[in-house]
Amino acid sequence: MRLVVGPTNSGKSTWIERNHQDAVFAYELQRGHIPASDAVLHYNLLLLAPKRFRSGAPLITWNLLEDEVLKGCLARGEIDKATVIVAPIDDLLDRATARTEIEETRPGTPAYPADMWHSILEQVDLFSLYQQLVDVLEAHNIAYDVLFNANGTDEMPQTDRCFVHAALRGRHVPLPPQEDIDAVLGFPGVEYQEVLLPRQMTTSHQRFSHTNGSRRQTFDQIADTPLRDRSVLDIGCAMGDMLFWYERFGATQLTGIDLRQSRLDAAKRIGELLHSDARFICGDFLKSDEIGPHDDVLVLNVLHHIADFSSFLAKAVELTRERLIIEFPTLQDKKFRRLGDIPEGLDHLPLIGVSSRKVDQTFVFTRAALQRLIDDLGNFEMETRQSPFANREIAVFTRR
Numbered sequence: 499m500r501l502v503v504g505p506t507n508s509g510k511s512t513w514i515e516r517n518h519q520d521a522v523f524a525y526e527l528q529r530g531h532i533p534a535s536d537a538v539l540h541y542n543l544l545l546l547a548p549k550r551f552r553s554g555a556p557l558i559t560w561n562l563l564e565d566e567v568l569k570g571c572l573a574r575g576e577i578d579k580a581t582v583i584v585a586p587i588d589d590l591l592d593r594a595t596a597r598t599e600i601e602e603t604r605p606g607t608p609a610y611p612a613d614m615w616h617s618i619l620e621q622v623d624l625f626s627l628y629q630q631l632v633d634v635l636e637a638h639n640i641a642y643d644v645l646f647n648a649n650g651t652d653e654m655p656q657t658d659r660c661f662v663h664a665a666l667r668g669r670h671v672p673l674p675p676q677e678d679i680d681a682v683l684g685f686p687g688v689e690y691q692e693v694l695l696p697r698q699m700t701t702s703h704q705r706f707s708h709t710n711g712s713r714r715q716t717f718d719q720i721a722d723t724p725l726r727d728r729s730v731l732d733i734g735c736a737m738g739d740m741l742f743w744y745e746r747f748g749a750t751q752l753t754g755i756d757l758r759q760s761r762l763d764a765a766k767r768i769g770e771l772l773h774s775d776a777r778f779i780c781g782d783f784l785k786s787d788e789i790g791p792h793d794d795v796l797v798l799n800v801l802h803h804i805a806d807f808s809s810f811l812a813k814a815v816e817l818t819r820e821r822l823i824i825e826f827p828t829l830q831d832k833k834f835r836r837l838g839d840i841p842e843g844l845d846h847l848p849l850i851g852v853s854s855r856k857v858d859q860t861f862v863f864t865r866a867a868l869q870r871l872i873d874d875l876g877n878f879e880m881e882t883r884q885s886p887f888a889n890r891e892i893a894v895f896t897r898r
Contacts, residue, residue, distance in 0.1 A: 499533065499537060499538065499539055499571070499576050499577055499578065500519075500538040500539070500577070500578070500579050500580065500581060501538070501539045501541055501571075501577045501579070501580040501581070501640070501642075502514060502519075502521075502538050502539065502540055502541065502580070502581045502583070503539075503541045503542075503543055503580060503581070503582055503583070503631065504542075504543055504582065504583035504584065504585065504647075505542065505543045505544045505585075505590060505619070505622075505624065506542055506544055506590070506594065506615050506619075507585065507589075507590050507593035507594055507597065507615075508543075508583045508584065508585040508590065508647060509583050509585060509645075509647035509654065510540050510541075510542075510583060511540065511601070512647075512654075513581060513583060513645070513647075513654060514538060514540060519536075519537070519538045520533075520534055520536065520537045520538070521537060521538050521539075521540040522534075522537045522538070522539055522540065523539075523540050523601075524539070524540075524541055524542065524545055524565070524567045524568075527539070527567050527571070528566075528567055539571065539577065541568065543562075543624075543627060543628070543631060544618060544622060544627075545565055545567075545568075546560060546562075546564055546565055547618045547622060548611075548614065548618070551614060551617065551618055557618060557621040557622055558621065558622065558623045558626075558724055559622070559623045559626045559627055559630075559724070561630075562627070562630055562631060562634060563634065572634070572638050577638070577640055578640065578641075579640060579641045579642065580635055580640050580641070580642035580643075581642065581643055581645060582628070582631065582632065582635075582642055582643070582644045582645070582659075583644075583645050583647050583654065584628065584644060584645070584646055584647065584657070584662050584665040584666060585646075585647045585648065585665075586648055586649075586665065586666060586667065586668035587619065587624060587666050587667070587668075588668060589647075589648055589649045589668070590619050591616060591619055591620070592649065593649075594610075594612050594615045594616045594619060595612055595616060597610040597612060598610055623724050623726055623748070624666055625662070625663055625666060625725070625726055625746070625747050625748035626721075626724070626725075626747055626748070628659075628662045628666070629659070629662070629746055629747060632644075632659045632662075636698070643656055644656065644657050644658055644659055644661075644662065644665075645657065646665045646670045648668065648670065655670060655672060656672070656673045657670060657671055657672065657673055658671070658673050658674075658696040658697065659696075659698075659746075660694060660695065660696050660742075660746065660772055661696070661772075661773065662746065663745055663746050663747070663748060664773065666748075671773045673696060673697070674696050674697075674771060676697065678771060679695055679696060679697060679699055679771065682695065682701070682767055682768055682771050683695075683699070683701060683702075685763075685764060685767045686760065686763070686764070687737075687760040687761055687763055687764035688701040688702075688737065688764045688767070688768065689701065689702050690736055690737055690761055690764070691712070691713065691736055691737045691739045692712040692739075693712070693737055693738070693739045693742065693768055694712065694714075694739075694742070695768070695771065695772075696771070696772075700712070701737070701764075701768070712739060713739040713740045713743065713798070714739075714743060715886035716740070716798060716825060716885065716886055716892065717740060717743040717744075719883045719884065719885070719886075719892055720794075720821075720823050720883070720892065720894060721743075721747060723821075724748070725744055725747040725748050725749045726747070726748030726749070727748060727749070727750050728744070728748075728749045728750070728751075728793040728794060729749065729750065729751030729752070729753075729792040729793045729794070729819075730744045730749050730751070730752055730753070730792055730793065730794040730795075730796065731753045731754075731755075731789060731792040731794070731795045731796065731817060732752075732753070732754045732755070732796040732798070733755055733783050733795065733796060733797050733800055733814065734755070734756055734757075734783075734797070734798065734799070734800035735754030735755060735756050735762075735765065735778065735796075736756055736758075736761045736765070737761055737764050737765045737768060738754050738765035738768060738769060738774075738776055738778065740796060740798065741753075741754050741774070741776040742768070742769075742772060742774060742776065744794075745772075745774055745775065745776065750775070751792065752774070752775060752776040752777065753776070753777050753778075753779065753789060753792065754776060754777070754778045754779070755778070755779040755780075755781060755783050755786060755789065756778070756779075756780065757780070757781070757782060758780075759780050762778045762779075762780050765778050766778055783810065783813065783814075784806070784809060784810060784813060789817060790817070791816075791817050791818070791819050792817060792818070792819060793819045793820045793821065794818075794820065794821045794822075794823060795814050795817055795818045795821070795822050795823070796823050797810075797811075797814055797822070797823065797824045797825070798823070798824075798825040799825050799826075799887065799890070801824055801826050801861070801863070802826060802827050802859055802860060802861045802862060802863075803858070803859065803860065804861075805860070807861065807871075808871065811871055811872065811875060812875055815872065815875040815876045818876075818895075818897070819897070820896065820897055821894060821895065821896050821897075822872070822878065822894075822895040823892065823893070823894050823895070824868060824892070824893045824895070825885050825887070825890060825891070825892045825893075826862075826863050826868065826890060826891060826893065827859070827861075827862045827863070827887075827889060827890050828845070828862060828863065828864065828865075828889055828890060828891055829844060829845070829849065829851060829862055829864060830889040831853065831859075831862045831889045831890070832888070832889060833853045833854060833859055834851050834853040834862045836853075836854075837853065837854070844864060845864045845865050845866065846864075846865075846866055847864060847866055847867075848864060848866040848867040848869070848870040849863075849864045849866070849867055850862070850863055850864075850867050851863075865880070865882055865891065865893065868880070868893050869893075872895050876897065877897065877898045878895035878896060878897055878898065879895070879896050879897075879898055880893055880894070880895050881893070881894045881896070882894070
């Protein structure tokens, strides 16, 4: 069974009509209806939103698999392919205002609750819900295509999960040909990180296993707040992977700085393929005067390389509007422990260790040490999270 999915008014029924398909709706499956073998599942990405709206539950985002219909279809392997339809948010709002019936292809259905859906569409974070949707499809090995459906056109051209954020803002980015992706994969310097590209392809990081592949795991640890229209500064951005993830989740002002020109050249080349708005600066963060304040400032696996980490943190705090996020090695770091036995239970003490300059890593920190350093610079609340890197942690400092 094919899943045809998008929010209300995205164009699911239109696609089904054009392709002469029989449709079954989620509510019919809830009532025990058995679809024909060639039917498609007409599924509203915001199916759970009305119930949440009426109960006063948060509307920004939620777990799509809270819906037992979708969860059951996936568990039973009934969905083997999917068509994901993306319409600009402004167009969705216009269509909701103009619509009169719940299902316009079935005359006589109840009146469309335009006010309710207008309110839902204004509150919901479609950027994160779409990314969650394609994550679910890929986790279940379901082939899918992504289509763009804007007002004023009869076409639904193909796009890609990497460009959903642009589609939601009203810009169609076509799916690039394979040769364009291959050209990026062959570009010098793209082997440092595993960066997601269109057509579910990624750059390779085989020469640098310590970079742990994609930064998605770290991103997921810090993307617990809506990122739509937020700004982010990534200090030591390398190939820009974190900035590209922020952009997919709706962030708009994206700045990366790194010392290595080769990695920034790769970041810019990938950014061109992704039609990204990210800006990249080559230079020393402490000496740069090109950077202004950002909502989120990222210092990921960088601080332990900085000799003057106090001045570095002072400038990072100065540029932080809301969150300063630091990924750092702890006293359990393998390189640090080579120097001798390190007692357990010291994390409550403000300790900074020195490992070895010979291995391109100098400092390790306890949580208490970072807390003390930041407390001297501003009024922040600190929370730590698990890093995907062994013996490292993520400290999230949020301005009070």
